[in-house]
Amino acid sequence: MTGGLVVGLVVNPVAGLGGAAGLKGSDGADVQRAALARGATPRAGERAARAVRTLLSRRPGVRLVTVPGPMGEDGVRAAGAGCDLVHPPHAGPGSVTTAEDTRRAVRALAGVDLLLFAGGDGTARDVLDAVAGLGGQAPPVLGIPAGVKVYSGCFAVSPAAAGFLAAGFDGRSTAEAEVVDLDEEGYRRGAVGPRLYGSLRVPAARAALSGRKTGSSGTEPATAEGIAREVVARMRPGVRYVLGPGATTRAVGRALGLATTLLGVDVVELAPGGTAEAATGGGSAGGRLVAADVSEAELLGLVTGRPAVVVLSVIGGQGFVLGRGNQQVSPRVLAAVLGGRRGGDALGEVLVVLATQQKLAALKGRPLLADSGDDDLDRTLRGHVRVITGYRESTIYRMCAASEEYDG
Amino acid sequence: MNNAESFAELPVAPKPPLRRFHQARWDEPIIFELSAPGRRGVAVPEPGAPLVELPGSVRRAAPPKLPELAQLHVLRHYLRLSQENLGVDLNIDVGQGTCTMKYSPKVNDRFAAAVAEVHPLQHDDTVQGVLEIYWRLERMLAEISGMSRVSLQPGSGSAAIYANIAMIRAYHAARGEGHRDQVITTMFSHPSNAACAKTAGYEVVTLMPDADGLPDIEALRAAVGPRTAALMITNPEDTGIFNPRIREFVDLVHEAGGLACYDQANANGILGITRARDAGFDLCHFNLHKTFSTPHACGGPAAGACGVSEDLAPFLPGPVVAFDGESYRLETPPASIGKVRPFLGVTPNIVRAYAWIMALGAEGLRQVAETAVLNNNYLMHKVLQIPGASAPWDRRRVEQVRYSWQELSEETGVHSEEIGVRAADFGVHYWTSHHPYVVPEPFTLEPTESYSKEDLDEYAAILAHVADEARRDPEFVKGAPYNQTVHKIDMTPLDDPKEWAPTWRAYVRKHLS
Numbered sequence: 001m002t003g004g005l006v007v008g009l010v011v012n013p014v015a016g017l018g019g020a021a022g023l024k025g026s027d028g029a030d031v032q033r034a035a036l037a038r039g040a041t042p043r044a045g046e047r048a049a050r051a052v053r054t055l056l057s058r059r060p061g062v063r064l065v066t067v068p069g070p071m072g073e074d075g076v077r078a079a080g081a082g083c084d085l086v087h088p089p090h091a092g093p094g095s096v097t098t099a100e101d102t103r104r105a106v107r108a109l110a111g112v113d114l115l116l117f118a119g120g121d122g123t124a125r126d127v128l129d130a131v132a133g134l135g136g137q138a139p140p141v142l143g144i145p146a147g148v149k150v151y152s153g154c155f156a157v158s159p160a161a162a163g164f165l166a167a168g169f170d171g172r173s174t175a176e177a178e179v180v181d182l183d184e185e186g187y188r189r190g191a192v193g194p195r196l197y198g199s200l201r202v203p204a205a206r207a208a209l210s211g212r213k214t215g216s217s218g219t220e221p222a223t224a225e226g227i228a229r230e231v232v233a234r235m236r237p238g239v240r241y242v243l244g245p246g247a248t249t250r251a252v253g254r255a256l257g258l259a260t261t262l263l264g265v266d267v268v269e270l271a272p273g274g275t276a277e278a279a280t281g282g283g284s285a286g287g288r289l290v291a292a293d294v295s296e297a298e299l300l301g302l303v304t305g306r307p308a309v310v311v312l313s314v315i316g317g318q319g320f321v322l323g324r325g326n327q328q329v330s331p332r333v334l335a336a337v338l339g340g341r342r343g344g345d346a347l348g349e350v351l352v353v354l355a356t357q358q359k360l361a362a363l364k365g366r367p368l369l370a371d372s373g374d375d376d377l378d379r380t381l382r383g384h385v386r387v388i389t390g391y392r393e394s395t396i397y398r399m400c401a402a403s404e405e406y407d408g
Numbered sequence: 409m410n411n412a413e414s415f416a417e418l419p420v421a422p423k424p425p426l427r428r429f430h431q432a433r434w435d436e437p438i439i440f441e442l443s444a445p446g447r448r449g450v451a452v453p454e455p456g457a458p459l460v461e462l463p464g465s466v467r468r469a470a471p472p473k474l475p476e477l478a479q480l481h482v483l484r485h486y487l488r489l490s491q492e493n494l495g496v497d498l499n500i501d502v503g504q505g506t507c508t509m510k511y512s513p514k515v516n517d518r519f520a521a522a523v524a525e526v527h528p529l530q531h532d533d534t535v536q537g538v539l540e541i542y543w544r545l546e547r548m549l550a551e552i553s554g555m556s557r558v559s560l561q562p563g564s565g566s567a568a569i570y571a572n573i574a575m576i577r578a579y580h581a582a583r584g585e586g587h588r589d590q591v592i593t594t595m596f597s598h599p600s601n602a603a604c605a606k607t608a609g610y611e612v613v614t615l616m617p618d619a620d621g622l623p624d625i626e627a628l629r630a631a632v633g634p635r636t637a638a639l640m641i642t643n644p645e646d647t648g649i650f651n652p653r654i655r656e657f658v659d660l661v662h663e664a665g666g667l668a669c670y671d672q673a674n675a676n677g678i679l680g681i682t683r684a685r686d687a688g689f690d691l692c693h694f695n696l697h698k699t700f701s702t703p704h705a706c707g708g709p710a711a712g713a714c715g716v717s718e719d720l721a722p723f724l725p726g727p728v729v730a731f732d733g734e735s736y737r738l739e740t741p742p743a744s745i746g747k748v749r750p751f752l753g754v755t756p757n758i759v760r761a762y763a764w765i766m767a768l769g770a771e772g773l774r775q776v777a778e779t780a781v782l783n784n785n786y787l788m789h790k791v792l793q794i795p796g797a798s799a800p801w802d803r804r805r806v807e808q809v810r811y812s813w814q815e816l817s818e819e820t821g822v823h824s825e826e827i828g829v830r831a832a833d834f835g836v837h838y839w840t841s842h843h844p845y846v847v848p849e850p851f852t853l854e855p856t857e858s859y860s861k862e863d864l865d866e867y868a869a870i871l872a873h874v875a876d877e878a879r880r881d882p883e884f885v886k887g888a889p890y891n892q893t894v895h896k897i898d899m900t901p902l903d904d905p906k907e908w909a910p911t912w913r914a915y916v917r918k919h920l921s
């Protein structure tokens with residue numbers, strides 16, 4: 001496949017500035033000035049150029065569209081390539097670019113087939129904001145890793161990999177990838193942990209390797225759908241299931257025939273007369289949405305005094321299960337659900353954790369983390385929890401109180 | 409410019425460091441397409457005897473549609489296909505994922521041929537010699553594993569794993585513990601363990617590696633319980649890392665009432681050094697081709713062996729060979745799970761494995777292990793000198809290593825699979841059977857005792873060359889192979905049942921009509 005594809009590029013020129021300067025991020029003009037004062041040099045443009053070079057060597061017919069100056073054009077020129085320019089309305093004076101500049105640029109490039117952006121998780125959030133405003137007109141996007149914090153799933157593993165992925169994009173096949181970001185203020189204080197902001201459509205990467213020992217047909221086992229089938233198969237009538245945020249928990253809603261939210265906490269149960277078998281068998285009559293996108297207080301009311309199970313997915317690259325993006329599942333909600341259970345299988349009856357094997361493997365042996373806001377409660381959760389990794393597949397994985405892991 | 413190669417220049421010029429390899433490409437039709445009506449390999453004379461009267465129910469209405477060819481054309485056809493191949497007899501076959509290739513001495517084929525005409529339904533009295541070989545091989549594998557009894561019936565390694573899980577299921581059922589419905593395995597145990605457990609109806613609990621690359625024993629502690637049927641584990645795992653706390657793993661499972669089953673398919677790192685039963689295992693299995701030198705046979709008939717403790721012996725697949733001190737006979741264990749394949753086993757491979765072990769003796773077997781481990785560590789030393797290659801966890805390895813090209817791939821966009829394919833232009837290869845894909849951009853190399861230092865040097869030099877090419881010209885590597893029979897394969901038909909044609913009849917039906 002050659003040509004035809006129109007690829008947009010947005011560079012956050014200040015992405016990555018804070019990293020080398022030890023500032024743990026680059027959000028905000030003050031931090032950027034401090035980084036420059038410490039001798040940091042911008043590198044996002046150079047990393048974008050790397051991706052562009054790879055893209056063009058693999059697919060020379062691609063038409064590039066970007067915005068003038070350091071937010072795109074410079075990177076393309078550094079790659080020795082030509083491009084078309086669009087001119088988003090420029091708000092502020094001076095050479096410092098802001099998050100709003102990123103959003104404006106994304107909106108100005110909305111017509112492309114694929115939008116590459118160079119930056120970090122903060123940039124991804126800005127792209128997410130702009131894309132959300134575009135609705136169905138939004139192009140798929142792909143991140144070129146150039147920031148300090150790159151935990152979001154919408155980034156390629158390297159600039160060259162971004163170029164290869166973009167070159168291989170067929171214009172149609174996309175997948176959903178989560179955008180997470182750390183609170184940099186908290187990160188500088190040592191209270192790390194990403195929260196989930198939403199999801200972006202990215203080009204579907206082919207399986208890392210397609211060679212096979214046997215003609216294994218069908219889907220990869222470790223998909224959100226397989227996990228969702230297992231969760232639904234374990235559901236019992238009369239029990240309320242609290243689905244935390246994330247693409248995996250949303251797949252559980254989908255398996256029940258329910259439109260649950262990506263970012264919110266939803267409460268579901270088996271429909272009257274519905275069975276787990278009906279739901280897993282593809283029947284849509286399996287589930288009932290008790291409440292969508294609930295607040296902490298509403299959630300407490302829904303789970304108090306009746307059997308309930310909390311279903312949470314692992315957020316981001318650091319293993320957080322509790323306390324990032326799911327603050328609705330508060331210490332008192334957990335206490336109501338746990339009802340005095342501690343550790344091991346008893347805990348596993350009411351706290352169900354979901355993750356693909358790949359996501360767990362990416363933790364490289366580091367534990368899952370609980371940061372509910374109540375250290376004592378977090379400590380009752382520590383130990384080994386069952387993590388559902390697929391249909392009739394699970395693992396047992398270590399969970400720690402986040403305070404212990406990072407104070408340790 | 410004269411590109412001609414010299415013909416008679418003497419002395420013969422030294423060879424370049426990398427082989428100027430080119431695979432044959434015969435563009436050979438399928439044998440059915442070569443058929444012409446009436447062609448024959450042998451002109452069979454009239455029998456000169458009355459025809460056997462067959463009952464109508466077994467008589468064919470029409471002759472079978474077999475290809476009709478002369479002998480020369482059959483020979484030529486298969487020789488051509490054999491040239492379009494890279495088997496262990498042609499290449500340095502250290503890169504078959506976890507398939508474990510070693511040399512199968514040709515003399516053993518002659519012993520195997522000696523039993524080729526034995527009929528599986530012959531009376532025990534007429535096949536005492538064959539039964540004796542089964543009996544003696546069983547005793548040798550029992551000694552090697554420390555187990556009480558060994559079944560040689562399974563037709564492959566995975567069939568042996570399946571026989572083991574079937575025995576585990578029967579054992580618990582016989583004790584009224586059929587509620588045990590979970591099998592615990594580890595991320596880097598060979599995936600056939602999880603697959604067989606799932607096929608047998610078990611829920612699979614997989615232990616992830618900890619920061620040191622070993623399965624987390626605390627996770628095992630949390631995983632075992634009244635639902636635990638068994639632990640099915642490979643050691644060293646497919647990373648090549650030996651789990652030094654294996655005895656504790658076994659004890660934890662036993663305390664919970666579960667059984668412990670050891671995947672020793674590739675026992676090349678431990679022959680004569682450690683034994684499954686000594687670590688407390690209740691069951692184990694070997695792949696005879698991975699460890700005991702029978703041909704791999706590309707899916708069959710291979711041979712597997714299941715070893716069990718005394719408690720599990722009543723559940724063995726049947727029949728097994730019994731010996732009363734004078735003669736050998738077949739018997740079926742009292743609580744047998746039944747047959748896992750027809751008859752006694754894949755007899756030619758049993759004979760080959762027996763001959764291989766007899767030729768080596770106990771000391772020779774230990775030397776096999778020591779050489780395999782030495783070869784692996786030598787190759788690892790060479791591979792880790794290649795920029796962009798790594799061996800995650802930085803731990804000592806036994807008989808194989810799961811390496812990673814992550815660094816090279818992130819820099820160049822070239823995937824591990826593509827490097828393996830480009831290596832095929834130099835007459836070697838590796839293929840990407842490294843399930844599960846937890847190590848990024850994986851490649852698994854497992855030299856056994858068969859390979860020489862020169863082989864390993866050549867293999868490492870090819871990888872180094874291709875890695876260098878990936879940096880200089882990634883597109884070139886991605887376009888490979890160039891010197892192979894087949895250039896690029898589109899994998900997508902493998903996922904479309906409408907395209908599958910496992911027989912000529914299916915091919916005609918699906919693609920020619």
